[in-house]
Amino acid sequence: MSSKPNAKPKRPWFSSGPTAKRPGWSSQNLPHELLGRGIRAPEVVARFAHGLKLTRDLLQVPEDWVLVYVPGSDTGAVEAAMWSMLGERSVQVLAFENFGKVWATDARTHLKLEPEVLSAPWGQFPDISAVDPKKDLVFPWNGTTSGVKAPGADWIASDREGIVICDATSAAFAMPLPWAKLDVVTFSFQKALGGEAGLGVAALSPRAVERLDRYEPPRPVPKVLRLRDDKGFDRLLATGSMLNTFSVWTLEDWIDGVEWGLSVGGLDALIARTDANAAALDRWVSRTSWVEYLAEEPGIRSTTSVCLKIVDPRVTALDDEARRDLVNHMKMLVEVEGAAFDIEGHRNAPAGLRIWCGCTVDVADIEALTPWLDWAFAMAMAEYSAD
Structure with a gap:
């Protein structure tokens, strides 16, 4: 049986959302002067606008794009784009994981569209040769x-003639984004920079704004998803104005994360930190016989939400419920020790581990984590065998 490691990660937070706070984060560093102020107060609106400016600077959003806040984290941002923009032409959805499947269901069931769903098994990417530039995506x-x-x-x-709506919530600030190939890019505070949950951002290209100006969807759009006013795109949103009452504390926490990102070298530095974390985890995967990537092809393998499957024959012979029980037991073992939190895969994904390797995680903590994974697997298997 593997012996218990001596060293623990200094920051044992590996959840894929909300993710780890930035190194050195403290709630005491967040400004509190505007707490309790009205959400329409000029000072508050100016602060929200400042958050958008810093976000644009760090993410290197093109100058002719606009950014807006949307309630409901990234889910709200994607839904706002879909509800406010889709319906003019045929729609395709890439469904190769849980949220792509959700967007496909929403387009079909709630928007009453007939989307063409390009799907793929877990761990694979859809056949992109079928993507039609005349359709929205x-x-x-x-x-x-x-x-x-x-x-x-x-x-x-x-x-392309259609618009491309890209859910980039676990890619933004961690991977290069090809702005010229996208029209709506969404993300949330709670992913790459470890912000608090509840707010999302939608970055809109000139083509997306033109769609909003020209096209009125044939459906009532809930207020919290409404990107249009009577004249088209609601340009007030691009000034930091809010669709509803947002959390000033959450916004200050976001500004803190963005300022940290700028201070350590900007987007290139954040991507480099992410890549270094993924490489550290990869060194362990490469030498470990009982685990492998869910995404077997390196070219499509995430560097942020790294999903792993257990390939030990004793585990693959188990049914899905038993495999989930094993993973949950491993999770419990490391959490009791304070060595790692929230390392289980998504509830709708195949049973396995999921380790966040984004930029707010330190390489040293990834390196300290992996012996604990070996220990937890050995302990769980020993207990399973004893049963």
């Missing part, structure tokens, strides 16, 4: 629940 750049990312963007036409 909805897809996740990085499958948070499957550990699969898009293989670049060459498959998206530059002269």
Whole structure:
């Protein structure tokens, strides 16, 4: 049986959302002067606008794009784009993980569209040769629940007629995004920079704004998802104005994370930190016989939400419920020791582990984590065998 490791990660937070706070984070560092102020107060609106500016700077959003806040985290941002923009032309959805499947269901069941769903098994990316540039497209750049990312963007036409709505919540600030190939890019505070949950951001290209200006969807749109006013795109939203009452504390926490990202070298530095974390985990996967990536093809393997499957024959012979019990037991073992939190895969994904390797995680903590995974697996298997 593997012996219990001596060293523990200094920051044992590996959840894929909300993710680990930035190194050195403290609630005492967050400004509190505006707490309790009205959400429409000029000072509060200015602070929200400042958050959008910093976000644009760090993410390197093109100058002719606009950014808006949307309630409901990334889910709200994707839904706002879908409800406010889809219906003018046929729609395709890439469904290769949980949230792509959700967007496909919403397009069909709630928007009453007839989307063409391009699906793929867990751990794979859909057949992108079937993507039609005449149709609107909805897809996740990085499958948070499957550990699969898009293989670049060459498959998206530059002269497309449809708009591309990209759920980039576990890719933004961690992977390069091909802005020229996308029209709506959404993300939430709670992913790459470890912000508090509840707020999402939608970045809109000129083509997306033109769609909002020109096209009125044939459906009532709930207020919290409404990107249009009577004249088209609601340009007040691009000034930091809010669709409803948002949390000032959450916004200050986001600004803290973005300022940290700028201070450590900007987007390139954040991507480099992410890649270094993924490489550290990869060194362990490469030398470990009982675990493998859910995404077997390296070119589509996520560097943020890294999903792992247990390939030990004793485990693969078990049914799905038993495999989930084993993973949950491993999770319990490391959490009791304070060595790692929230390392289980998504509830709708195949049973396995999921380790967040985004930029707010330190390489040293990934390296300290992996012996604990070996120990937890050995302990869980020993207890399973004893039963």
